[in-house]
Amino acid sequence: MATIGTGSATQAAVLAAPAYDVRGIREDFPVLRQTVYGKPLVYLDNAATSQKPRSVLEAIGHFYSEDCANVHRGVHLLSQRATDDYERGRAKAQQFLGAAESREIIFVRGTTEAINLLASSFGRKFVNAGDEILITALEHHSNIVPWQMLCQDKGARLRVAPINDAGELLMDEFEKLINERTRMVAVSHVSNALGTVNPVAEIIQIAHRRNVPVFLDGAQAVPHCRVNVQELDCDFYAFSGHKLYGPTGVGILYGKAKWLEQMPPYQGGGDMIRAVTFEKTLYNTIPYRFEAGTPNISGGIGLGAAIDYVNHVGLDRIAAYEHELLEYVTRRAKAVPGVRIIGEAKEKAGVLSIVMDVAHPHDIGTILDREGIAIRAGHHCAMPVMDRFGIAGTARASLALYNTREEMDAFVKGLEKVREVLG
Amino acid sequence: MSDLGELYQELIVDHSKHPRNFGKLQPADHQATGYNPLCGDKVSVYLKLDNGLVSEVRFEGVGCAISTASASLMTERIKGKSLAEAEALFQNFHELVTVGHPEPAAMEQLGKLKVFAGVKDYPVRVKCATLAWHTFRAALRGEEPDISID
Numbered sequence: 180m181a182t183i184g185t186g187s188a189t190q191a192a193v194l195a196a197p198a199y200d201v202r203g204i205r206e207d208f209p210v211l212r213q214t215v216y217g218k219p220l221v222y223l224d225n226a227a228t229s230q231k232p233r234s235v236l237e238a239i240g241h242f243y244s245e246d247c248a249n250v251h252r253g254v255h256l257l258s259q260r261a262t263d264d265y266e267r268g269r270a271k272a273q274q275f276l277g278a279a280e281s282r283e284i285i286f287v288r289g290t291t292e293a294i295n296l297l298a299s300s301f302g303r304k305f306v307n308a309g310d311e312i313l314i315t316a317l318e319h320h321s322n323i324v325p326w327q328m329l330c331q332d333k334g335a336r337l338r339v340a341p342i343n344d345a346g347e348l349l350m351d352e353f354e355k356l357i358n359e360r361t362r363m364v365a366v367s368h369v370s371n372a373l374g375t376v377n378p379v380a381e382i383i384q385i386a387h388r389r390n391v392p393v394f395l396d397g398a399q400a401v402p403h404c405r406v407n408v409q410e411l412d413c414d415f416y417a418f419s420g421h422k423l424y425g426p427t428g429v430g431i432l433y434g435k436a437k438w439l440e441q442m443p444p445y446q447g448g449g450d451m452i453r454a455v456t457f458e459k460t461l462y463n464t465i466p467y468r469f470e471a472g473t474p475n476i477s478g479g480i481g482l483g484a485a486i487d488y489v490n491h492v493g494l495d496r497i498a499a500y501e502h503e504l505l506e507y508v509t510r511r512a513k514a515v516p517g518v519r520i521i522g523e524a525k526e527k528a529g530v531l532s533i534v535m536d537v538a539h540p541h542d543i544g545t546i547l548d549r550e551g552i553a554i555r556a557g558h559h560c561a562m563p564v565m566d567r568f569g570i571a572g573t574a575r576a577s578l579a580l581y582n583t584r585e586e587m588d589a590f591v592k593g594l595e596k597v598r599e600v601l602g
Numbered sequence: 603m604s605d606l607g608e609l610y611q612e613l614i615v616d617h618s619k620h621p622r623n624f625g626k627l628q629p630a631d632h633q634a635t636g637y638n639p640l641c642g643d644k645v646s647v648y649l650k651l652d653n654g655l656v657s658e659v660r661f662e663g664v665g666c667a668i669s670t671a672s673a674s675l676m677t678e679r680i681k682g683k684s685l686a687e688a689e690a691l692f693q694n695f696h697e698l699v700t701v702g703h704p705e706p707a708a709m710e711q712l713g714k715l716k717v718f719a720g721v722k723d724y725p726v727r728v729k730c731a732t733l734a735w736h737t738f739r740a741a742l743r744g745e746e747p748d749i750s751i752d
Contacts (some may be wrong), residue, residue, distance in 0.1 A: 216605075299698035541643070545727060549606050558642045571642040571664045600610050601618075601667060602613075 183540035191279075199500045204492065205581050207232040221586045226371050226399055226530055226577030228421045229445040232487070233423055236485035242477045243590030248474055251332050251450055251467075265476050268483030269466075272431045275486045276416060277407035282566030283439065285432040285466040286474050290398040291321040292364070293417030293432035296445040296469060297394060298325035301363065302441055308334035311360045313391075315340045315348050316567055317370040317377070322396045335362070340569065346373040350381065357389050368400035368416075371520025372561040372573070376404075376507075376532030381527055383413055392438065402579065403501055403528040405494045408433055408577060420478060426444045429478030432469075439465040446471040489580075497580045501529060504578055508587035515594045517602075521573050532559075532573040536593070538601045543574040546600055547593040554590075605667075609719035609727070611665065614674075618667035623677035627660040636731050636737030636747035643669045647737045654686060657679050660736075666730055672718065673734035679715055685742065691715070692735045698722070699731045 205211050210230045215219050222230060248257035250265050266281075273281045283540040304311070312326045316339055322335075327360065330337045330406045338361075340353040348366075357364065364386045369376050379395055386393045392414035397406060401418045409417050414436070434442075444451055444462055448471030453461040462468045489497070509531055511517050517536035535543060542554030557572040558565045565572055576590055627633075627648035635646040645663035648655060659681055661673045661675075676695075680688040694708040699721040709716060721731045733747075740747035 495629065539664075539670075541666035542668070543725075545609070545724060546606060559641060562642070565642065571644070600606055601615060 188460070199496055201500070201581065203581055207488075207585075208581055209236070211581060215551045215553075216549050220553040221550075221577050221589050222577065222582065223404070223576040223582065223586065224553045224555050224589060225579035226422070226559075226575065228427065229402065229424050229579050230483075231277045231426065232488050235481050235484045239426060239481045241482050249473055250554060252334075253308075261476055264483070265474070265479045268479035268486075269481040270482075271486045272433075274400075275406075275490070276431070276433050276526070277409050280434050280436060281407060281441065282465050283410070283433055283436050285434065285439075286479055287417070287426055287430045287432050288475070289419040289421070289430035290396060290417045291402055291419075293430055294321055294394070294396065296432055296529045297415055297417075298329045300328040300442040300445050300469070301438070302333065304441060306333050306335050306362045310359070310362045311338050312336075313338045313340060313356050313361050313364045313378070315344045315353070315354075315374060316349065316563060317346070317373065318365075318561065318563070319371050319396065319398070322365055322367060322399040323563070326363075327408055339563075340555075341376075345371065345524050346375045346564075347524045348375075348377055348382075348426050350385075351376065353382070354385050357391060359388060359389070361386075361389065361391045364391055365396070367396040367398075368406070369370075369397075369528050369530075369567070370400045370522070370561075370564070371405065371530070372559040372564045372575070373524065373532055374399075374527040374577075375522060375524040376400075376526035376528050377587055378526075379413070380411060383411055399529065400491070402497075403508060414438055420485060422481040423482070423485050424488055427483040429475045429482050431482075436465065439469070442469075444468050444471070448472045452475075458524045476493055485499065490589065491579055498528075498543050501578050501580065501582075504582060504587060505529065505531065507584060508576065508578075508590060511587065512594060515591060515598070517598065518594060520571065521568055529578045531578075533575075533578045533594075535575055535597060538597050540574040541574045541595070542601060543597050546597045547574075547590070550593045550596060552593050553592055580602045605723070609681075609728050611720065613714065613717045614667060614671040617671035617674040621661075621670050621674040623660045623681075625660055625662055626659055630660075631745070632741040634737050634741035634747055635744070636733050636740065638669070640726075640729065643730065643733060645669060645673050645737050647673070647733050647734060647741050649738070649741055651685075654684055654739065656683055658684070658685045661734060661737075665733070668718075668721065668727055668752050670729040672731045675714055675717070676734045676738065679713060680708055680738070688695075688738070692739060695735060696732060699728050 208230045246260040248261045251260040269284050273284045338356045341349050369451040383393045395413050397418040402423050414435050416433040421427040451471040453463050519531040519534050540556035555575045614638040630648035631651050632649040643665035648659035648660045659677045694704045697704045736747045
């Protein structure tokens with residue numbers, strides 16, 4: 180498990196802590212109480228989106244029923260309360276990522292918008308014809324397409340570092356692909372399709388030796404392991420609220436102030452300006468320069484509540500617990516005849532991707548669904564990864580802090596059912 | 603497996619494992635390739651026409667049990683039919699898998715294709731069942747298949 184920034188003291192604290200109370204945690208998630216097709220819901224599509232604890236739902240409800248007002252512009256009390264709560268969300272995200280300053284935290288719609296903002300704004304300033312952007316063969320479409328669009332616009336070149344059959348980045352090849360034309364290295368922290376944890380510390384060291392900034396797509400990482408952007412020394416980091424038990428439509432782009440200060444605005448509008456005339460506009464300071472228009476206020480507040488929730492359970496404990504679950508379900512799924520695991524990296528987090536000889540992933544998905552088990556079937560917005568393995572798609576079970584060993588058993592039983600129906 | 607059995611009928615499982623008329627048709631008078639972006643399914647349909655009748659039809663591609671079986675059974679059913687008859691079959695088939703219970707005469711027309719009646723209870727699988735048909739229609743019209751309307 181790639182836990183970043185954990186010393187032996189933290190590990191000792193984990194061992195000394197009371198047993199992981201997964202029953203109690205499940206009580207916090209109203210959606211998990213239901214049955215589907217008469218069977219208890221087994222939710223294993225957490226990499227797509229996670230369920231929300233009551234505290235998040237209440238924080239959003241509280242904003243709309245008590246404090247609803249616009250932020251950063253009202254002299255009245257409700258606007259003050261809304262602004263305070265929203266900005267507290269930013270401060271929580273700052274602490275969560277270990278960022279030096281809250282002005283390095285930009286609210287966005289999600290990881291996708293974060294990468295579009297970065298590619299567009301950084302690209303406009305720093306990328307020219309003949310330059311290169313380096314990504315990996317493990318990326319989600321959202322960490323491919325915005326860079327591809329930038330490269331097309333600028334006449335720049337998108338380079339792709341290859342992976343091995345286990346789904347691990349080939350570091351030698353990666354290093355060879357960095358050169359004096361490389362303007363950005365953009366890499367997923369954890370792969371959404373395979374669960375591979377990339378050696379991000381090493382990647383950053385290699386890139387920085389050549390003075391190339393590094394962006395990490397943390398969408399699949401932050402729910403599963405502790406991240407500290409200062410210890411990592413990454414230049415940019417992004418994640419989505421909804422995969423971290425928070426609401427949809429809100430996410431974070433972290434950027435070192437020294438970069439953000441140099442970058443032009445992404446969108447124009449209210450809140451991102453200091454003064455406007457028809458001749459010229461003075462832009463606001465960071466992070467507001469990148470936050471045009473009324474933001475997702477309840478989203479920012481909900482994200483703050485989600486971060487509180489994860490901190491309350493403890494990321495180190497979540498990581499240790501999920502790691503054990505993943506090892507268990509991997510071992511058991513492997514024992515089902517005809518099941519092949521796609522992605523067997525040494526370092527993995529949260530994801531088990533499989534194919535079966537008797538069934539297409541879509542059929543696996545339908546049969547499991549009728550057993551009450553929600554998984555994702557398909558290419559997981561990572562078609563190049565599927566091409567790399569010569570498959571159309573996989574059936575993916577992805578874990579969260581509320582999943583249980585019994586649910587892993589139900590999943591494996593579901594795979595046996597697939598054999599029964601289609602074998 | 604009562605309700606799953608409604609979907610994965612024996613005939614469907616058989617055609618998914620042993621698709622009929624599978625492979626390229628060269629040369630073909632018409633051909634098109636359809637994709638289901640949701641799951642990555644891909645099917646190519648090849649046609650030969652003779653005097654307004656479908657004289658030869660084959661398909662190839664990768665897909666789930668439902669899409670493969672649907673393509674296989676479609677080729678069996680439309681071979682030898684006129685273009686108007688094939689279009690009418692598609693309409694009836696579409697009704698069968700989306701709203702269910704076509705008119706008795708239409709049901710009669712569908713023949714073996716009736717086996718897809720269970721799809722109606724699996725709305726997310728409708729596109730799997732209709733992909734080959736949309737691709738067939740696109741091949742005739744020389745267009746890109748459009749499955750966004752299901």
